[in-house]
Structure formats: structure tokens, C-alpha cells
Amino acid sequence: MSSPQHSAAASRYRSLLSPLDLGPFEVRNRIVMGSMHTGLEDDPSDAKKLAAYLGERARGGVGLIVTGGFSPDRSGRLTPRGSQADARTLRAHELITREVHEADGRIVLQLLHAGRYAFHPLSASPSGGKSPLSPFRSRRLTRGGVQRTIDHFAEAARRAVDAGYDGVEIMGSEGYLLNQFLAPATNHRRDRWGRTSEGRRAVPLAIAAAVRDAIGDDALLSYRISLLDLVPEGQTWTETTALAQSLVRAGVDVLSTGIGWHEARVPTIVTSVPRAAFAEQTQHLRELVGVPVVASNRIHDPDVAEQVLASGQADLISMARPLLADPQLPNKLADGRAGQVLACISCNQACLDKVFDGKRASCLVNPRAAHETELVLTPVIERRIRKVAVVGAGPAGLEAALAAAERGHIVTLYEATDEIGGQLRLAARIPGKEDYAQALQSWRMRLAAAGVGIRLGMRPTATELQGFHDVIVATGVAPREIALERSGGPEVISYADLLEGRAEAGEKVAIIGAGGIGVDVAEYLTAPRPSPTLDVGRWREHWGVVDADSTRGGVITRPREEARREVHLLQRKETRIGAGLGRTTGWVHRAELRHAGVIQHRGVTYERIDEAGLHITEDGEARVLDVDTVVVCAGQVSVNALADEVIAERRGRAPRVHVIGGADVAAELDAERAIRQAVQVAAGL
Template sequence: MPTPLPHPTGPRTYPALLSPLDLGRFEVRNRIVMGSMHVGLEDRPADAKKLAAYLGERARGGAGLIVTGGFSPDRTGRLTPRGAQATDRALRAHRMVTREVHEADGRILLQLLHAGRYAFHPLGASAGRARSRLSPFRARRLTRRGVGRTVDHFAEAARRAVDAGYDGVEIMGSEGYLLNQFLAPTTNRRRDRWGRGAEGRRAMPLAIARAVREAIGEDALLSYRISLLDLVPGGQTWDETAALASGLTERGVDVLSTGIGWHEARVPTIVTSVPRAAFVEQTARLREHVEVPVVASNRIHDPEVAEQVLTDGHADLISMARPLLADPHLPAKLADGRAPQVVACISCNQACLDKVFEGERASCLVNPRAGHETELVLRPVTQRRARKVAVVGAGPAGLEAALSAAERGHVVTLFEAGEEIGGQLRLAAHIPGKEDYAQALRSWRMRLAAAGVGIRLGTRPAADDLLGFHDVIVATGVVPRVIDLPVDGGPQVISYADLLEGRAEPGERVAIIGAGGIGVDVAEYLTSPRPSPTLETARWTTHWGVVEADEEHRGGVTTRPPGSADDGRLAREVHLLQRKETRIGAGLGRTTGWVHRTELRHAGVIHHRGVTYRRIDADGLHLIEDGAEHTLAVDTVVVCAGQVSANDLADEVRAARQGRTPRVHVIGGADVAAELDAERAIRQAVEVAAGL
């Protein structure tokens, strides 16, 4: 089984997290902030109704304070050519957003975000003429007059937001956007009043804070998202950040919301391999320096961790953006004593941030209704219309199908041939850095029990056993593909499932056939330090080179590669092979793939592309690469060459029913095995359950 993650000890009550807090301008009902996360509903005024439904559900679920996705104060600062901008037209449509939140007794801020050189269009502008790795366009240098106009635009946009009913605004000064670009010497080399030393570099953020405070008046809340660690060479020092924080509060900022790392930083800050609350000591340091409330963020997705952060005095509020994407009713469940039923965010980024960076609407892998509240609706059924539903297979698709059907009011029985639930997700939880996947399975267990789902483990039903049901949902998943390769002795040949389940022990020289997501995971499993740095923050920061942000290490990061310290990495020769000519790991997520590729590179994993497999014998694995035949003298070959759907049961039930019930639905890997797309599988499960 995966190594269980440490949890703070104590009862499952949350007195600190659920206590109200007076922010000066108004009181919030608890310490839970839904931090800013762009979902793609912000960009068009026509989507205001969908945005209202999305944010309104989080307000009804009990979030104390909600911050919208970022809205630019002007055209120059838009993230994309048609990106969100706080225009009169857009914010008139947002009256329904603020009304929806206020009717649920919530509070909401509009975030003002200027992309700077992150703009994905030719109008972008920054402190200097430069291009970031996130955009193909080179930003122009803002003139002195242009800086002044930008300050005015922030103030005007803030005024419009308050007029639209927002309780205030948040100024985005973190993550490497425009204000962060003015603050860091690596991007601000100006010689005028908006540069020329640390005081000049912070002049623009301070001017914007003052102008926005004057524009929104005394009753509205002003939050500033401040970068505590830039994590890029040439970033800010701690002393500069502290001076900025003092200046912001002097100019009327009510709350400091903390951000960690630029989007182009080469240190992960939010993916699942980052330890829980990894950067909270930085937040605590800021809280000691200022007298306004401070919001902690980054990988504080577990309510128990959040409670501990508050109890220890490290912060005043907790930002839980992705957790509230996963479960909009998280605060209400904590208040009602249903904490074990909270839908666990696994910080995978697959359906949220990866989608945003691809220009698509964001949702959530474990909650496909997120961002689709008006389109994917689970309507309750009366007892008279309840159907008897059998779900066969307890992988992610089967678990969610059973849960969604039961929550609608249907009578559901879940069959699983194995002795444990989880399917491929349970295997993934064995990978160092993905330990939190086990938390998702614990959440499903508790929610299935609460919904009254009957679970039969160790049971493989025959077609005749299912004829008494109205609906049969076949979620029997996949089986590893067997490769057609002559084997004549030599290395042991095992499947990835045998390896991860502990049924086979790898040797010291391993070849992995198949370099998709599972192949990359297996390579990390074979080489990652033990114990996993994810479980120990101090080891993780050493592993990634995170240090004190001072003059010697501006931005709080060293230039040495991750894992170059003696961190317990396994000394094993690993070859990762694929038939495709493309870069290994090219199909991984936009926000997570680079992390995996970095780990493999510094683990010394040897990549082989465009190979043809010939045979396995006593000499090893024979292959053709670059037109020449090679032999890898390995002692273990792990097969990760894809999967095939296991869906014979569907045909058997259809044949046995002879035109009568049950109706048969095939979902998840049993329907499409390609790439093991958990997001698609879970969404398909909810869609089928919604249609019963």
C-alpha cells in the first residue's frame, strides 16, 4: 500500500478554520478563502450566468471569502486577445454574480491582474522590452506616461468592480505578472523613478495600491496578492518583500494574500509532489511583520493541515482554491461534522490549470461538475422512480458512477473483483510524489458509505447475476497490453501492475517499454529518493534548491539542479523507451510534465526514442535505434506498452437479457483504454449517472 501521509493529530473539529474574522471593512464567516483561479468563464460577458452558478455554489457551500479569476484593467494587460477585462460591459453583467454570492451570505472580491510580459498577444507591455518563455510575443517597455496610465486603469477598474456589487478587489502582485515584473531586478532594469533600486522597483505597486484604495472608498476591502518567494534567479530578497508589505499596508491594503513562485519558475509550487503547506513558514514570517490579516496558500488542500496552520499562528486565513473546485461544499461539510466526506483534491492539475494554460474551460478531475454547474446537473429522483443500478468495477469511473447515481436517489450496488477499490488510481498512489491519491480513495469510501451504496468486494458477477437490475454500468477498466515480442530467457519481464503491487522485485538495470504517463511514473518509482521528499518539507526544499531569499540567492532559489544533493536517490540504471520519435513526456500535462521530465533528467534515466523492439534473450533487450541494432544488458523489463479495455461483461449482459432490462452502459477504461484518461472517465461516469 502507498505510504500514508502524516496528518496533524487531534479530533476532527475545526474551531480555528470555522471561526469568523473581522477584516476591518466587514466580517467573514470563516477563515476559508476561495483563492483566485481562472476557469475560462470570466472572458465573455455572455458567460456571466455560468460564472454566477459556479461561484454561487461555492458561496452556498460556505466559503468565507471568494476571489474571482483575474480581470485585466486594460487591453494591454489581458492574458489572451479575448481575455477577461474589467470593462463597463463585462461588470454590468457581473451584477448577477455578486447577487448570487451575497444571497448565499458570501463575500466576493474581483481580482485585477495585468499580465505584463505573460500576455499571449502582441499588445503586451512590461517594465522592460522582453519576452517570457510563456508567450511567443515580446512585450514592449511601458513608457513613464504608460506607467501612469496603467495606475489610473487599475483605479478605474476597481471602481467599476465595486459599482457592480463586489465587496472589494484584490490586486495581483504575484506569480510573475506585471507588478512582480516591476519588483524583480531580473525584469526591471529601468533607470527612471519606476526602477533604479529596490525603492524605485516597488513604486508602481505602491502607487496602484494607493490609487485603488482612493477609488473604492473606505467600505470596500482591498487585498494584495504578494509574492513571498519568486523562485527565479534575480528575484526579490526577503528584505525587499518585507518593505513592500509595509508600504502596502500604509497605503490602505487590508489583507495580504501570499503567492509563491513565478509561473516560469523551475521549482514546483502546487503540484501533488509538493509537500503539504510547504511554504507556510514564509507566510508566518510575513504575519510577524505586518498588522493586517495574512492568507496562506500553496498545497494547503487538507482541512486538518489548514486547521493546524491557523492553530500554530502561521496565518489568519487559508486559501483553498482547487479544494473548493473539487468540493464546493467543503466548509459546510466541516461545520456539519462530515469532514471525512469532503471530496479530496489531489493537486493533479489535469482538469483545472492544465486546461487554463491550453485556453480551455477549467473543471476538476474528481468533480467534473465544476465550471459546468448549469450543464451537468444531478437531479434527485423520487423513491417511486428510483432504479436498481449495478456498477461493475471500482476504479475511478465506477466509484464516481456509483456515488452520483446513489446521490440522485437510485439504489446502487458496486461490484469489485479485487479486495480493494481504486483500480489504476490505487496503483498511481504508489508513485513517490503521488501519495495524496490514496486520500481520494479514502474520500470515495466515506461518501459511498454515506450514500448507502452496497459494496461487494472480491466479487466478479456473471451476466445472469445482473439481470435483476434496471441498469448495469460496466466500469471494469483495463488490463495491461501484452507485447508481441519473442522472449527466450534472460531478464525477467513484468507488467507495471506487478511492479507497483509488489508482486515482482526489479533488478539494478531496468528497461521500461513504453514512455507514456505510466512509463514515466514507473521510471520515477524506480529512481526516486526514499523516503519520498514529498513527505518531508525540509528534504524537499533541499532537493529542489529552495533557500533563503537574500542578496546571494535572489528569488530564494539556487542554480544547482534538483536532486544534486545526497538525497537518497536510488542508484539504479533505468532505460525509458518509446516507439515514437517525439520527446519523452511530451504528452504530459502543461503544468506538471516539466516536473517529471526534470526529475527523470537528474535521476539519470536514459531516454530512447524511435526504437523498434526485436527480442529478449539471455543477452538482454534487443532493439533497433537510429538505424542500428543495440542490446540493453538489463535484468528487468517492465512493460508499460499501453492497455486494452476489459469490457467482455457488457456483451455478455446484452446477450443474456434477450431484449429486456437491464440497460447497459460502458464507461471509463472499459470504453476507451487510450492514455488512461481519468478526467474523461470520471466525467463520463457523472454524465451516465445524470441520465439514468
């Protein structure tokens, strides 16, 4: 008999948690763990780690898992040593499929040919040429090469099913090979694989038919279809729907939607993209095909996912990064613990940025992701339970307190202010980063559920901490001050005072420091109000997203908008402003700065401030910036004096002192490093 709590949860997420018949089998809910490369796919010797990673998501209750992409042949690998669905690899994957099936899960292998996106000299594409994402020029596939590629997809699909996979997904989105065949921008062929829209879709259809024949009717065939290419000379909506209907006739069971090519100059998955921004396109497709359709891209909030399903916009929801963040997400929804879901903030810092740098992915808010066999939080036996004080409730302190409590320790969390969050709380006030507040709310709920004692507005002394076995100092950072001669002139404020609302900026502003915080402050001062992130229509207009039948690819040049302020962004370094930002998100911030007309200064020396303004030297010449406000974003300094005070005060064996996060290293405020360090310390208590 179900509990009232479980029944209420089932009612709240009735659509999301209901089973669905996908043809060959039924899935237990509508939550799909979408394809996401972690780096564990590339070497068959990592199969055990990949099995632990995917198995934990299956035990967490996800309905269907889609693996990271595996190429059908060497030419289609993303990197020289990238993942390939060859015989050796898929023999090792029997461990993965067994792990998922033992948890009553379902899993399909994604087949992905990189085409011109491949980062190696063997790359091949419909018409040859070089993409913006690779230094290698791809060769043009011959007619024989096209047929061999079709055969390779079929052979790889057959091997996947033999290895225990419940089916395969064909990657036809994001600008990879099949998407390249579909778009006039990249398919200039004059044979039967090009020339007309029918010719351009012939290769994807031939591959779908060959794969269907190879895997039989008892395995699932999913196709990842691009609904909006968001590149000039991409597909029209009419072409996209014609492809979708033809794919269904070719035997595809499920259409999983994708948005935008990797080279598109429109963001599609970062935090500043509105939630469910592309669900309307999914609904239009669903109305034209007779198979289940999966919605994707920034559907991270379970309530938003439920709304998308309940309104008939989709049949399933793809949640890739949210399940990286919280593998127990489906179970928590079913058990009435939605408030405890660890919220993905779409930052990309530890997942996609790592993958694009050739490193293993993880998750900023869950450093155990893809490291399940290495970072283990083992429950403590009763005689080893310790009393732990965590001082500072920024991201590092929050996660240290939570991880220690979940292991079974008795934890008290102290925070000198009246709110948790630290620097993350400030970041949540930047337009486009509103979702950061959701992460803080989930920390509050999880801390309460774990039994952590929270003391807000308290700054414990070294003496008061002597009764604990361990003291974790997570007191964070303070804004770095700069020594500048001043004689009147513009008001000088710190970024913290600005974002906390203790100070305001005028109409003409100079920002000293162009690291991540300086860029955030520039956007805070120039972004349209209200934030386009909170309004899909305004966001589409802001980025030039239009109907794909009116303009091929569904994108136009961004319209100019009236500047809110005159803002100067200055840095000492000669390098490009924003060069240190994330690999997959930095370009978005740089584009916003350009769009807002932010004036950028590099190689600057700061001289003095007086009634004339901010005096600087730039390119060897003296200049004066006539501004009324100077915002200092010149870095941070660690606040960690408490650690020395506790050590000086202690008597006997207790307490042990651990310094983590910004209190340990303040350089470039790295929340990923801080949270990982917090969990590692908690794992070692």
C-alpha cells in the same frame, strides 16, 4: 441548539471555522476561495454560468471568494479575448455579486495585469522583452504608460465595487506585471520606477494607493504578494517584507501570499509538493505586518489548514482547487462530515491544464465544476427509482455509483479485488502522488453516506445481473502484453505487478513504453526514499529552494543526488519523451527524470530478449541493453466482455447496459474523461 456532531466538528476545526474581522466586514470562517481562472470570465455572456459556479461555493459556506483575474485594460489581458474589468463586463457581474450575497457570502474581484506573460502583441512590461510563456515580445511601458496603468487599476476597482463586489484583490505575484516591476530580472529601468529596490516597488505601491482611494474605506483591499519568486534575480526577502509593510501603510487590508513565478523551474502547486510547504514563509511575513495574512499553495487537507492557523502561521487559508473539487467543503467541516470532503489531488489535468490550453476549466474528481448549469444531477422521483449495478470500482465506477446513488437510485457496486481504486490505487504508490490515496478514502466515506452497497472480492456473472434495471460496466483495463521473442535473460514484468508488489525490479531496468505510466514507473524506481513529498526540508533541498536573502529569488541549481538504479525509458515514437503529459505538470516529471539520470530512448524498435539483455534498434543501429529487468508499460486494453455477456443473457427490457471509463476507451488512461463520462451516464439514468 447545535448537535453533538456539529459541536465536535467546530472543536476539531475551531480555528478554520471561526469568523474574522477583515476591516470593512467580517467573514464567517477562515477559508478563502483563492483566485483561479476558469475561462468563464472571458465573455460577459457567460456571467450566468460564472454566477452558478461561484454561487454554489458561496452556498457551500466559504468565507471569502476571490474571482479569477480581470485585467484593468486591453494591454494587460492574458489573451486577445481575455477577461477585462471594463464597464460592459462588470454590468453583467451584478448577477454574480447578487448570487453570492444572497448566500451570505463575500466576494472580491481580482485585478491582474499580465505584463510580459500576455499572449498577444499588445503586451507591455517594465522593460520590454519576451517571456518563456509567450511568443510575443512585450513593449516597454513609457512613463506616461505607467501612469495610465495606475489610473486603469483605480478605474477598474471603482467599477468592481459599483457592480457589488465587496472589494478587490491586486495581483502582485506569480510573475505578472507588478511582480515584474519588483524583480531586477525583469525591471531594468533607470527612471523612478526602477534602478533601486525602492524604485522597483514604487509602481505596486502607487497602484495600491490609487485603488484604496478609488474604492474608499468600506471596501476590502487585498494584495497578492510574492513571498518567493523562485527565479534568478528575483526579490530578496528584505525587499519583500519592505514592500509588505509599505502596502499596509498604503491602505491594504489583507496580504494574500503567492509562491513562484509561472516560469519558475521549481514546482509550487503540483501533487509532489509537500502540504503547506511554504507556510513558514507566511508566518515570517505575518510577524512583520499588522494585517491578516493568507497562506496558500498545497494546503488542501482541512487538518493541515487547521494546524497552520492554530500554530499562528497565518490568519486565513486559500483553497482554490479544493473548492473546485468540493464546493461544500466548509459546510461538511462544520457538519462533522470531514471524511466526506471530495479530495483535490492537485493533478491539474482538468483545471489549469485546460485553462493554459484556452479551454474551460473543470475538475478531474468533480466534472460539474464550472459546468453547474449544464451537468445537473437531478433527484429522481420515487416511481422512477432504478436498481443499478456498477461493476468495477476504479475512478469511473466509483463516481458512477456515487452520482447515481445521490440522485436517489438503488446502487450496488461490485469489485473483483479486495480494494477499490483500480488504476488510481496504483498511481497512489508513486512517490509524489501520495495524496491520491486520500481521494480514495473520501470515495469510501461518500459511498457509505450515499447508501451504496459495496461488494468487494466479487465478480458478478451476466445471469446475476439480470435483476437490475441498469448495469454500468466499469471493469477498466488490463496491461497490454507485447510479443517479443525470448530465450532466457532479464525478467519481464508488468507495471501492475511491480506497483502491486507482486514483482520486484533489479538494479538495471528497461521500461518499454514512455507514456504517463512509463514515466510514473521510472520515477517509482528512481525517486529518493523516503519521498521528498513527505518532508518539506528534504523537498526544498531536492529542488534547490533556499533563503531569499542568501540568494535572490530563493533558488539555486539543483544539487546532484546519487542514482538509485540504472533505468532506461524507451518509446517507439520519435517525439520527446513526456510530450503527452499535462501542460502544467509534464515539465516537473521531465525534470525529475533528468535529475535521476534516467536514460531516454526514442524511435525504438524492440527485437528480442536473451541472455545478453534487451535487443533494440535505435536510430537504425542494433543495440543491446544489459539489464536484469524489463518492465512493460506498453499501454492497456479494455476489459469489457461482461457488457456483451449481459446483453446476450438479458430477456425482455432489462437491464440497460452502459460501458464507461477504461472499459470503453483504454487509450492513454484518461481519468478525467472516465469520471466525466460516469457522471454523465448517471445523470441520464
